[in-house]
Amino acid sequence: MMKWSKIRAIAFDLDGTLIDSVPDLAAATNATLVQRQYPPVTEALVLSWVGNGAQVLMQRALSYVSAMAEDDPELQLLLEQTMPQFMHHYGEHLQKHSRLYPGVLVTLQQLKQAGFKLAIVTNKPYRFTVPLLSAFGLDGLFCEVLGGDSLAKMKPDPMPLQHLLEQWQLDESQLLMIGDSKNDILAAKAANIMSIGLTYGYNYGEDIALSHPHAVCENFADIEQYLL
Numbered sequence: 308m309m310k311w312s313k314i315r316a317i318a319f320d321l322d323g324t325l326i327d328s329v330p331d332l333a334a335a336t337n338a339t340l341v342q343r344q345y346p347p348v349t350e351a352l353v354l355s356w357v358g359n360g361a362q363v364l365m366q367r368a369l370s371y372v373s374a375m376a377e378d379d380p381e382l383q384l385l386l387e388q389t390m391p392q393f394m395h396h397y398g399e400h401l402q403k404h405s406r407l408y409p410g411v412l413v414t415l416q417q418l419k420q421a422g423f424k425l426a427i428v429t430n431k432p433y434r435f436t437v438p439l440l441s442a443f444g445l446d447g448l449f450c451e452v453l454g455g456d457s458l459a460k461m462k463p464d465p466m467p468l469q470h471l472l473e474q475w476q477l478d479e480s481q482l483l484m485i486g487d488s489k490n491d492i493l494a495a496k497a498a499n500i501m502s503i504g505l506t507y508g509y510n511y512g513e514d515i516a517l518s519h520p521h522a523v524c525e526n527f528a529d530i531e532q533y534l535l
C-alpha cells in the first residue's frame with residue numbers, strides 16, 4: 308500500500324466519524340418536540356436529518372411533525388422559538404448515550420504521536436463540541452477545534468478547511484479530511500484537498516462512495532494504512 312506521504316495535518320469530522328451521537332441528538336430532538344406538543348419521532352428519522360448542524364436538524368424535525376415546508380416562513384418562526392429549547396435539551400443529553408466508535412482513541416493517539424497535526428471540523432455547534440471531546444478524553448489530541456458556528460460558513464462550504472490551510476501555512480496537498488458525510492467530502496473537494504469517507508456514520512442513508520472520496524474505509528482504524 309502506497310502511503311499518502313505529503314499529508315501533514317488531518318481534519319476530522321465529529322458526529323458519525325468519531326462519536327455515535329445520534330442517540331442523544333434523538334433524545335434532545337424528542338424532548339423538544341414533546342415540549343412543543345408534537346409527537347416524538349424515531350431515532351432512524353433523526354439519523355437521516357443529521358449532517359448540517361443543530362438548526363437544520365430541528366428545521367427538518369419540525370417540518371416533519373408539522374407538515375410545513377422547510378422554507379415556510381411560519382416554520383422559520385417556529386424554528387426560531389424552538390432552537391433555545393433544543394439547545395437546552397441537547398446540553399442536558401450530550402454524552403448520556405453517545406459512544407466513541409471502535410478504534411478511535413488509539414488511532415488518534417498514534418496519528419498524533421506520528422507527528423500529524425489534528426483538527427476537528429464539525430457542523431455541531433462549538434459550545435457542545437468541546438465538552439463532548441473532553442467527556443471522551445479526546446480534548447488533548449487536537450490543536451484546533453472548529454464548530455459549525457465558529458466561522459461564517461460550515462461544511463459543505465470549504466471555509467473551515469481553508470481556515471486550517473491558512474492558519475497552519477499548509478499547501479492543499481498536505482491536509483486530509485476524514486468524515487462520514489457527503490458534506491465532508493464536498494468541503495474537501497471544494498478546498499482541493501484529499502478525503503477519506505467512512506461507511507458506518509450518517510449520510511442521509513446514502514453510500515459515501517457515491518461522493519467519490521479518495522478512499523473509503525469501513526472501520527476508523529483502517530485510515531492508518533494510508534498514513535502510518
Ligand SMILES: O=C(O)COP(=O)(O)O
Pocket residue numbers: 320321322323357358359360361364428429430431432488
Ligand atoms: O451536527 C451535525 O449535523 C453534523 O456534525 P458533524 O459535522 O460532526 O458530522
Ligand SMILES: [Mg+2]
Pocket residue numbers: 320321322323324358486487488508509
Ligand atoms: Mg459527520
